[in-house]
Amino acid sequence: MQGEVRLEGLTKRFPDEVVAVDGIDLTMPPGEFFTMVGPSGCGKTTTLRMIAGFERPTSGRILLDGLDVAQIPPHKRSVNTVFQSYALFPHLDVARNVEFGLKYKRLTKQERRLRVAEALDLVQLGGYAGRRPSQLSGGQQQRVALARALVLTPRVLLLDEPLGALDARLRKDLQVELKALQAELGITFVFVTHDQEEALTMSDRVAVMSAGRVEQAGTPREVYEEPATVFVADFLGVSNLITAEAEADGEGCALRIGERSLRAARGDTGARGEVKAMIRPERIGVEAQDAPGENRLPGMVERAVYVGTAHELHVRLVGGDLVKATIPNDGSVPAFAQGAPVTLHLPADAVRVLAPRPG
Amino acid sequence: MSRLRNPWGRPRGLVLVTAVYVLWSIVPVAVAILFAFNDGRSRTTWQGFSTRWFTGATGSVFHDAALQSSLKHTLLLGVLCVLVATPLGVALALGLQRWRGAGSGSVNTVMLLPLVTPEIVMGVALLLLFLKIFPGIGLGTTAQVIGQVTFTLSYVVVIVRGRLVSIGRDYEEVAADLGAPPRDQLLRVLLPLLAPAIVASAAVVFAISIDDFVVTQYLSSDASTTTVSMLLYSSARGAPTPALNALATVALVITLATLALAFLVYRRFAGGSDAAVAAALEV
Amino acid sequence: MMGSRWTWRLLALPGVAWLSVFFLVALYAVVSVAFGNQNTLSEPVPFWNPLDWNVGYVLTVLRDIGSGGQYLTVFLRTFLFVGVALALSLAIGYPVAYYAARHTGRWRGLVLLALVLPFWINYLMRMLAWINLLGPGGWGTIVLHDVGIERLFIWLGLLSERGGWLDGQPTTVIIALVYGYVPFLILPLFASLDRIDQRQIEAARDLGASPFQAFRRVTLPLSLPGILAGSVLIALPMFGDYYTPDLVCASAKCNMIGNQIDQFTRQGSEKVTGAVLTLLLALVLLVLMAYYLRSTRSADADLRAGEA
Secondary structure (H helix, E strand, C coil): CCCCEEEEEEEEECCCCCEEEEEEEEEECCCCEEEEECCCCCCHHHHHHHHHCCCCCCEEEEEECCEECCCCCHHHCCEEEECCCCCCCCCCCHHHHHHHHHHHCCCCHHHHHHHHHHHHHHCCCHHHCCCCHHHCCHHHHHHHHHHHHHCCCCCEEEEECCCCCCCHHHHHHHHHHHHHHHHHHCCEEEEEECCHHHHHHHCCEEEEEECCEEEEEECHHHHHHCCCCHHHHHHCCCCEEEEEEEEEECCEEEEEECCEEEEECEECCCCCEEEEEEECHHHCEEEECCCCCCCEEEEEEEEEEECCCEEEEEEEECCCCEEEEEEECCCCCCCCCCCCEEEEECCHHHCEEECCCCC | CCCCCCCCCCCHHHHHHHHHHHHHHHHHHHHHHHHHCECCCCCCCCCCECCHHHHCCCCCCCCCHHHHHHHHHHHHHHHHHHHHHHHHHHHHHHHHHHCCCCCHHHHHHHHHHHHHCCHHHHHHHHHHHHHHHCCCCCCCHHHHHHHHHHHHHHHHHHHHHHHHHHHCCHHHHHHHHCCCCHHHHHHHHHHHHHHHHHHHHHHHHHHHHHHCCHHHHHCCCCHHHCCHHHHHHHHCCCCCCCHHHHHHHHHHHHHHHHHHHHHHHHHHHHCCHHHHHHHHHHC | CCCCHHHHHHHHHHHHHHHHHHHHHHHHHHHHHHCCEECCCCCEECCCCHHHCCCHHHHHHHHHHHCCCHHHHHHHHHHHHHHHHHHHHHHHHHHHHHHHHHCCCCCHHHHHHHHHHHHHCCHHHHHHHHHHHHCCCCHHHHHHHHHCHHHHHHHHCCCCCCCCCCCCCHHHHHHHHHHHHHHHHHHHHHHHHHHCCHHHHHHHHHCCCCHHHHHHHHHHHHHHHHHHHHHHHHHHHHHCCCHHHHHHCCCHHHCCHHHHHHHHHHHCCCHHHHHHHHHHHHHHHHHHHHHHHHHHHHHHHHHHHHHC
8 A cells, every 4th residue: 555645526726716626536556657637727737736735625635545644734745746847956966955855854964875876876867966956957957856856765756747848859768767767666656747648658547637627547548549538539649529420229329420320339339319429540441432331431631641650631521520540651652642532431449439528 | 038239220329328328427426536536625626646535644534533433323324224124124025925815915015115205204204203202212323223224124025025036936845845844944945045135135225224314314313323424415515625525435335345245146146147137126 | 835824924024013113103103293283392292193183283384385385386396396307317318228228239238337326326425526516616617617508508597607506506406306316217217118029119110110100109108107107216206305405506496395394304393394294295295106106016916926
């Protein structure tokens, strides 16, 4: 049970009536890399700050290994945070920065020195003890911030968009490093980001948030392949959402799109009435006009975009929806150019029915 | 915002106006300083170079009793004012900046009022205060210090608050996160970061105090509580010797030295000359 | 800081207490004396309770003003001096501030230094310098005579006799006021002009405006808040100034309201009337003070919001 965080009915209402976090329930299992992802304003940072202790919840419980810490001040909780701005103390050098929190543990000067050295080695900044924060690059500052938090061996490490200020290349490198670090240390990492790709690549478990609520929580595969709501489908990766009428059809669900009918095997197959049919661009097959077979829709290529790794076709369906289909780039010239009429094949078990949210 | 030079023409007229202004602004004072080194009693006819009015045996700043006493008293008030106004102002700045809820607006207004109150109103008000409400204190050095502190307080608050805003709350949160209780957040993190602003505001208070006239004059009791400003005022239309110029020069040098020092400290630790200019502009 | 709300209020307490006692109460003392009385020893007796207030002295002053008496004259003269000095200060200060903000490249730091310097030179020293120059035989008097300005001023009626700059000349007072206060105007003007985005001016030029039109339709309106703020900033102390007229004029002809108050309160024994005049002055200036506070408050709110 070391490092389990459980949020129960956690709510934060700000004085100006804004409800930043609306009664969420989440469990972050110990030793996992857990990410909260969502657009700006979805409440992920506020939730993180409540776990850290910088905001007091309006109601609800925050259980750290079974103990409700919601009313305990931040300096007494055994969680540590890495800030988006790193917030290294400018008036202290690297070693003293890392040593800062150790002064509150009962250790001798010797032991402190040792721990600081170890922490710096852990983040590969062994020789930097005497430098000042202003002399470090962004990536280095971030590592010092990490070391400063980890040296206190917290049960849970909170990271608030730590890679936000770094350029793309550096960010990718650090993503890998952070993931490796977490695996090596076995501490629970609670990570907050707005970058869905980052969330998917780094996490053991993901919670997709919107407007103060958790839309869905699960493994990256679960939330990507099996999105529960339109929001999740749209937020993670690219998804095509086609308006359709759902009707019963023997074992599954038949979706009426214009004059055609599709069979859908996933999602809310019990739904009836107007729904959204979701399919990922990479699952759509692009065939010549009037190709035979079931689950096919006619359309016309409005744009053909060369993305390098793939060809992205923007196809306008008869019903009016615009659908994106990607064809991997195998070096050959694509068969379908702008203006060409095509048939799209939407395999039944790639089509997911998403019923509209009530209210 | 780019500081591009105007690519559409050279503003010769403006350069001229500015140059003339700067000369007009500074030259009279330069002349006054020049005559402080005059070898002779005239303040309008140059008679040669000499430092007699600074260090000479008679009638100089260093040897004339009245001049010396005014200089000493000015410095005394300056130091006392700094010692009281700075801690008071820093505490007020911290409290005001973090004050949430009722009352902060009014306190803020009251804090800003002395900055916009004309000095004569302050002078009369304080005079009556010490005559009628605190006759036990009465006029004199104590009253002068109290009066000066009252209006320099606002300068400290404005400068320190400006710095507090640019520091932000992150550092204290980090400190708390790492285990520091509120007291340590203040002592180990916030105050060290505020130090440059505190030094800068102390220097500003000192400079303002040294140059202050109205309030100091109103709360003065007798000759022993005369400051340099007061002496300049009372002697100006008489037939003073260049010793008066010398006195003014000494005070000026002290003021400028203090400010230069503070500017360097602020710049070294808080970063950026714009910050210092901004601080000067606040005043 | 994670401390409770009360930690902060406690920290602010000493400062608040100080200001309450030594500022607010002091201001009330003025009111109480203004509505007070004068005893047989010519000492003021304040009436603290509003119910006891004696309106005698206040009425005397108001009647004097209403009937065009001495106090009205002084008030009007003060308005005149301040008005003219302000106009002249703007005429001088705006171009200088404009130059400093928009045109300097390499010399910027030096120019700024030159503009900030007068701030820190003792006001009285600067006045002293002028007295030196404008006295009989002073270099200023000589130059002004040689260049012909002296003759011009006499012809315009601004100077009553040759070399008499310091002899009861209102003109000299106004010049001295301008000299004294224009640095305090230039800096807020500079700050305001500096804040204007160069790109807006470029856009105006791009759309066809001449340099002058761009100035008139973009720069000038955008700098207006700065002009107003700066004007208020120097008008307030100018209104209460008594030492400047005293130093360069020393005649009742130049008396500003500050002189009147000073003569009654500090120099003489008519403190009650002095307090009344002070109160009146404060009320007149209240409008200006309120305006300035409001504009600072909104900047202040941004300051606090920036932190939150």
